[in-house]
Amino acid sequence: MSDPASIASPAALQPAGAEPRKGSRAEAGAAPGVAEQTVRRRRVFYIPGYDPIPPRRYRELYRSESAAQAKISGYEITLSPKATRAGRYGWHVAATIGGASCSADVEVLLWSDIVRGSMGQSIPATYAQLLRTAWAYIGSGALFRLMRLRKGPMIAALYPIVLLILQAVLGAGLGWGVAALALWALPDFPGAGLLGLVLALAVLALVLERFRRWDHRLYAYYLMHDYAYSAQAGGANPPALEARMAEFADAIAHALTEDWDEVLVVGHSSGAHLGVSILADLLRADRVPAGATLGFLSLGQVVPMVSFLPKAQRLRADLRHLAAQDRIAWVDVTAPGDGCAFALCDPVAVTGVAPSDKRWPLVISAAFTQSLSPERWAELRWRFFRLHFQYLCAFDRPADYDYFQITAGPETLAARYAGRPASKSRIERAENRYTDYAL
Incomplete structure (x- = not known):
């Protein structure tokens, strides 16, 4: 270990909002050459x-x-x-x-x-995750309080939910269309209703599987697993x-x-x-x-x-x-x-x-x-x-x-960062409903 007397300690940083030292890199707004090697x-x-x-x-x-x-x-x-x-x-x-x-x-x-282990979910299991995760944030009130801080990350959080729902709606719509077409073409076919249901479910499954294969571009499943992992035990x-x-x-x-x-x-x-x-x-x-x-x-x-x-x-x-x-x-x-x-x-x-x-x-x-x-x-x-x-x-x-x-x-x-003031536009207001902590 280095001699602590020769190293700028954490105490060298001034409290948030403090004025920077005269001539410091913070005052200059840039990163000049190193003043002292520590x-x-x-x-x-x-x-x-x-x-x-x-x-x-x-x-x-x-x-x-x-x-x-x-x-x-x-x-x-x-x-x-x-x-x-x-x-x-x-x-x-x-x-x-x-x-x-x-x-x-x-x-x-x-x-x-x-992470990989938590992502090994089937398509139905992912949609079950969607419901549990949405309830974890909506039911606890966390979603609305988080939106008061920054809308960007909340849009990112809602993105996989919305996209997965749209994928399911599209798959269901195409499945219904195929089933309706089959029933129209075979009006007298025995068990036509069951056939239509099977066709509709098959098309839905194919559409959802196709979207899952495209997830390296869409990130819907990836983000859904991410938020679900954090929310699975309420934090x-x-x-x-x-x-x-x-x-x-x-x-x-x-x-x-x-x-x-x-x-x-x-x-x-x-x-x-x-x-x-x-x-x-x-x-x-x-x-x-x-x-x-x-x-x-x-x-x-x-x-x-x-x-x-x-x-x-x-x-x-x-x-x-x-x-x-x-x-x-x-x-x-x-x-x-x-x-x-x-x-x-x-x-x-x-x-x-x-x-x-x-x-x-x-x-x-x-x-x-x-x-x-x-x-x-x-x-x-x-x-x-x-x-x-x-x-x-x-x-x-x-x-x-x-x-x-x-x-x-x-x-x-x-x-x-000794003497570097904190950002003037930082957000410090408490928005959390749950402030209890483990002792």
Whole structure:
């Protein structure tokens, strides 16, 4: 571990809304050369969202986008294989940024097997999921309160419901048409009514199966499984996920005992709320050693989709705990251009569990419309799922958010954003009906 006296601690970050330091990158509105190197060796743990894709996707994304960002921003970065333990996946990064050389070992904390298992549903089972999930959000009142925060993610949540219903209506309509045609052509056929019913059901099944095969373009089944997974227990984590989160906590705790200048946890999308709970568990168990430099970067978070559900007491307690501690720097990055995230919604405050001594997270915007050129923004504007991954990608007009400098650069997360004011347009009003939390 590095000498803690030489590293900017989480306390170096001022409270949300504080004025930036004179001459800081926050005041300049850009990311100038590194003022002081605080990291030479970093360990990064990346927690994906609800994603069944193998982890090599993230390596290739990091490889291609880091190269693009390095070319734009004028630094050097390369990837190479990294030896990992059985069942774990990662890569090594070497970078020279602002004249400072540093390295990072990145590991993906995998739960894609759990995701794939939850997606193995038949078509009828998926429609049953639709009914249960709709009731979970509508019956609890969460849907209407979430809409008061941001309409974008709620449109994304309603999208699979509406599209699956339309698919069923279309299939039923075509089936009825075929059945009616058969009955018209064979008016005297014995058992014509039964034949019509069989034909109608067969056409319905064929139409639904065809749409399911097109889901790699439509994402209706994928999103339905995603929201159903969060809602299946009213916001409580399924046992298999809790067990996996305990394994993740062990891996992070082990890294904190090793000689790294910073251990950084990155949670993207629904991986953000997993990160909140994992880190809260480490703090409660006193597994964050004195002098350890631990940062948490949440990207494109959808925390309210879970924390607003009635049985999410565990997550609400974890949010409250992480908000007041002074051991982990927590920076939350979203962007209004990302329609799948609760952009600039302080996940602790809007959930209604902010303690009186709240100090985290620092909520900032990736400002897609400013950090992407008009030409690039025009290319991506209507690619909603691609934009949800923009936090992990290159910006052709970068400001102070640079994923690759954060994960492989020479400053800790706390040092990089020390004095950085929170976004003035952040949303902090409590909208949640359920504010009880597990003690």
